[in-house]
Amino acid sequence: MDSFFTALDNFFLIGLPYLALTVFLVGSIWRYRSTKFKYSSLSSQFLEGKQLFWGSVPFHMGMLVVFLGHLSALLIPRGVLLWNSHPLRLIALEVTGFIFGLAILIGLGNLIYRRLTNPRIKVVTNNMDWIILSLLTLQVITGLWVAYNFRWGSSWFASVLTPYVYSIFKLQPDISAVSALPWVIKLHIVGAYTVVVLIPFSRLVHFLVVPINYIWRPYQQVMWNWDRKSVRSTSTAWSIKRPKNN
Amino acid sequence: MDIRSQISMVFHLDKCIGCHTCSIACKNIWTDRKGAEYMWWNNVETKPGTGYPTKWEDQSIYKGGWEKSNGTISLRGAGKKKGLLNIFHNPNLPVIDDYYEPFTYKYLDLIESPAMDDQPTARPVSLITGKPIDIKMGPNWDDDLSGTPDYARKDPNLANLSPAEQEAMFQLERMAFYYLPRICNHCLNPACVASCPSGAIYKRGEDGVVLINQKVCRAWRMCVTACPYKKSYYNWHTGKSEKCILCYPRLESGHAPACMHSCVGRIRYLGVMLYDADQIEKMASADEKDLVDAQLSMILDPFDPEVIKAAKANGIADSTIKAAQYSPTYKFVKKWGLALPLHPEFRTLPMLFYVPPMLPVMATLGQKRKGQTEKMDPMAKSWNDDWLYDTTTEDLFGTIDEARFPLQYMANLFSAGDTEKVKKVMKKQMAVRVHRRDVTVGDLSKDKVSSILKGAGIDAEMANDIYNLTSLAKFDERFVIPAAHREQAIELMDFTGDTKGSTGFGFKETPGRGI
Numbered sequence: 138m139d140s141f142f143t144a145l146d147n148f149f150l151i152g153l154p155y156l157a158l159t160v161f162l163v164g165s166i167w168r169y170r171s172t173k174f175k176y177s178s179l180s181s182q183f184l185e186g187k188q189l190f191w192g193s194v195p196f197h198m199g200m201l202v203v204f205l206g207h208l209s210a211l212l213i214p215r216g217v218l219l220w221n222s223h224p225l226r227l228i229a230l231e232v233t234g235f236i237f238g239l240a241i242l243i244g245l246g247n248l249i250y251r252r253l254t255n256p257r258i259k260v261v262t263n264n265m266d267w268i269i270l271s272l273l274t275l276q277v278i279t280g281l282w283v284a285y286n287f288r289w290g291s292s293w294f295a296s297v298l299t300p301y302v303y304s305i306f307k308l309q310p311d312i313s314a315v316s317a318l319p320w321v322i323k324l325h326i327v328g329a330y331t332v333v334v335l336i337p338f339s340r341l342v343h344f345l346v347v348p349i350n351y352i353w354r355p356y357q358q359v360m361w362n363w364d365r366k367s368v369r370s371t372s373t374a375w376s377i378k379r380p381k382n383n
Numbered sequence: 384m385d386i387r388s389q390i391s392m393v394f395h396l397d398k399c400i401g402c403h404t405c406s407i408a409c410k411n412i413w414t415d416r417k418g419a420e421y422m423w424w425n426n427v428e429t430k431p432g433t434g435y436p437t438k439w440e441d442q443s444i445y446k447g448g449w450e451k452s453n454g455t456i457s458l459r460g461a462g463k464k465k466g467l468l469n470i471f472h473n474p475n476l477p478v479i480d481d482y483y484e485p486f487t488y489k490y491l492d493l494i495e496s497p498a499m500d501d502q503p504t505a506r507p508v509s510l511i512t513g514k515p516i517d518i519k520m521g522p523n524w525d526d527d528l529s530g531t532p533d534y535a536r537k538d539p540n541l542a543n544l545s546p547a548e549q550e551a552m553f554q555l556e557r558m559a560f561y562y563l564p565r566i567c568n569h570c571l572n573p574a575c576v577a578s579c580p581s582g583a584i585y586k587r588g589e590d591g592v593v594l595i596n597q598k599v600c601r602a603w604r605m606c607v608t609a610c611p612y613k614k615s616y617y618n619w620h621t622g623k624s625e626k627c628i629l630c631y632p633r634l635e636s637g638h639a640p641a642c643m644h645s646c647v648g649r650i651r652y653l654g655v656m657l658y659d660a661d662q663i664e665k666m667a668s669a670d671e672k673d674l675v676d677a678q679l680s681m682i683l684d685p686f687d688p689e690v691i692k693a694a695k696a697n698g699i700a701d702s703t704i705k706a707a708q709y710s711p712t713y714k715f716v717k718k719w720g721l722a723l724p725l726h727p728e729f730r731t732l733p734m735l736f737y738v739p740p741m742l743p744v745m746a747t748l749g750q751k752r753k754g755q756t757e758k759m760d761p762m763a764k765s766w767n768d769d770w771l772y773d774t775t776t777e778d779l780f781g782t783i784d785e786a787r788f789p790l791q792y793m794a795n796l797f798s799a800g801d802t803e804k805v806k807k808v809m810k811k812q813m814a815v816r817v818h819r820r821d822v823t824v825g826d827l828s829k830d831k832v833s834s835i836l837k838g839a840g841i842d843a844e845m846a847n848d849i850y851n852l853t854s855l856a857k858f859d860e861r862f863v864i865p866a867a868h869r870e871q872a873i874e875l876m877d878f879t880g881d882t883k884g885s886t887g888f889g890f891k892e893t894p895g896r897g898i
Contacts, residue, residue: 174598177600177621177623181619182473182604183477190472194471259512260513348581357663358585360586
């Protein structure tokens with residue numbers, strides 16, 4: 138029996154992350170290069186705008202904060218532990234995370250309700266939308282559960298999970314600490330890998346193309362078939378690729 | 384000086400009969416698809432009226448276009464800050480109900496219905512949900528409904544008219560309307576381009592056509608908000624925005640765009656204008672009263688040797704310069720000063736110009752003249768007997784001021800509220816008519832004719848030219864399309880040089896030494 142659970146742990150905590158990362162990397166590149174016309178956030182605000190506000194905004198804002206929280210625990214574990222060394226700051230961090238987690242849950246609830254009840258939104262809902270919505274709901278419920286029952290997550294994440302994730306990336310997977318965790322936390326981890334797998338195959342791709350370059354781009358964009366001046370220059374006469382402007 | 388060429392359009396509103404043929408031509412070619420059913424890249428509105436989408440001109444609702452504060456302009460409802468902060472939910476995005484819910488009818492029910500006591504009916508069904516709906520709106524829902532409280536009286540352009548002026552427009556016997564066909568303006572300072580977070584929207588350098596790259600659009604939907612003319616549409620099915628492409632595949636092969644080609648009233652003109660791109664920001668930021676003049680000052684004389692030299696240096700083909708010299712739009716807009724941009728106060732520098740309509744303006748009510756009353760039938764007399772239509776050519780310019788459409792209304796549409804500009808155009812149009820009356824009927828004194836022409840600032844020759852291009856012009860004179868020079872571009876975005884050095888037909892492997 139033990140060997141069965143070891144095998145399960147090996148699959149879900151070692152096999153799955155490598156599978157997820159490979160699928161995510163290859164899939165994202167393939168998706169970006171070959172299905173450009175289908176690459177979209179697929180906003181449905183045009184069909185229904187009022188209910189969406191109470192779904193999309195809490196969901197995205199919560200997601201942003203919670204994602205950045207996980208990311209900072211991964212990238213700067215020492216910083217997080219240092220911050221948490223004072224109990225007041227620890228509680229502030231945990232409460233903030235929990236509130237934004239609740240915001241995600243409320244947002245998801247509203248989004249699911251909207252998709253179930255609005256006849257126009259039903260038309261633009263596909264199976265993948267339901268898979269993503271249920272998966273994210275599972276993630277946020279297990280996440281809140283873990284945050285409430287297994288305190289203080291921000292600290293033990295930095296000391297238990299961060300080394301584990303690093304070991305994955307170092308190609309020396311070490312699951313000795315993680316495999317001892319309660320099953321809810323493991324479920325949350327497995328859910329996260331599943332989300333990563335699904336990113337290239339769902340509307341979640343829009344998070345890979347967040348338009349940050351809009352911030353420094355000039356407002357107006359003019360595109361030319363080719364550079365009008367340099368195409369006339371003798372210095373480019375025999376080059377195979379002539380200067381283009383787009 | 385950075386000279387570029389721009390395909391520009393002129394719509395002559397006096398000639399528009401409101402037949403919607405343009406809309407149908409466009410619909411059949413481009414937007415007869417799922418998700419695009421509600422889009423009318425070309426639509427025709429009755430003015431005064433609320434238009435499509437409802438009250439699109441009211442930027443206090445839709446927050447489109449640019450606004451000026453402290454000497455610089457910024458997007459009213461989008462832009463880097465507002466756009467990115469509102470990316471999860473755009474508070475200024477119109478929804479489908481602001482346009483209309485697209486519908487069709489269950490025509491098969493008419494044929495397949497079993498025998499019954501009543502005639503079968505074809506019920507309307509939504510093209511989104513497929514469920515039966517009650518049709519509440521359509522793209523030309525207020526067609527010909529000028530004067531009705533629900534539509535004409537809600538026209539945003541009536542805002543600064545006095546209550547008396549507004550009332551006068553809606554009195555049954557003074558009621559008048561005209562049609563306003565609209566397509567994308569292919570602006571020089573496009574708000575849609577500036578608002579697009581992914582950078583999917585761009586202006587083509589060669590001819591100024593504004594396009595949305597369907598492969599880059601990510602449905603951040605800011606362009607729908609930013610375009611003050613509401614000419615960027617969100618396709619709810621594909622999750623991409625779409626807009627008028629000025630039929631660029633037709634333009635590139637020398638054909639007029641479908642809406643223009645099919646125009647029954649021949650109201651549409653298309654041609655090249657050369658402009659100075661360095662001036663765009665400065666002119667778009669001009670004071671509101673100077674906006675029209677500022678925009679016109681950017682458009683350059685294609686016969687000026689300096690302009691030609693600078694244009695050539697900038698890579699503009701000789702054929703394009705020649706097209707600019709023959710351009711009908713240059714004549715209407717610059718040479719004759721007859722055409723004005725629609726809502727210049729949105730500051731996008733639109734390159735679709737309108738000749739304001741004169742007919743409903745000029746057929747005014749004058750004091751009773753005894754000789755005319757006697758000729759009228761009893762029905763006409765039974766209206767208010769003190770007033771009747773005055774269509775004589777006496778005191779022509781006086782009637783412009785007392786027009787059925789207050790000049791202020793026209794000015795709100797075409798000159799950011801400056802009545803003098805509209806009046807000037809009206810005077811010219813009237814002078815052309817007087818001149819033609821002199822040529823064909825000859826009942827006016829020569830002094831009167833020349834004084835009217837002089838008052839309008841044109842001469843007999845120009846009046847003749849205006850008459851010719853307005854009334855007689857053939858296809859080739861109305862549409863002067865420059866060659867796309869496909870010999871320089873094998874495929875639209877391919878440079879011939881890429882292909883010239885290659886091995887042969889069919890593939891583009893380049894010959895090289897070794898691998």
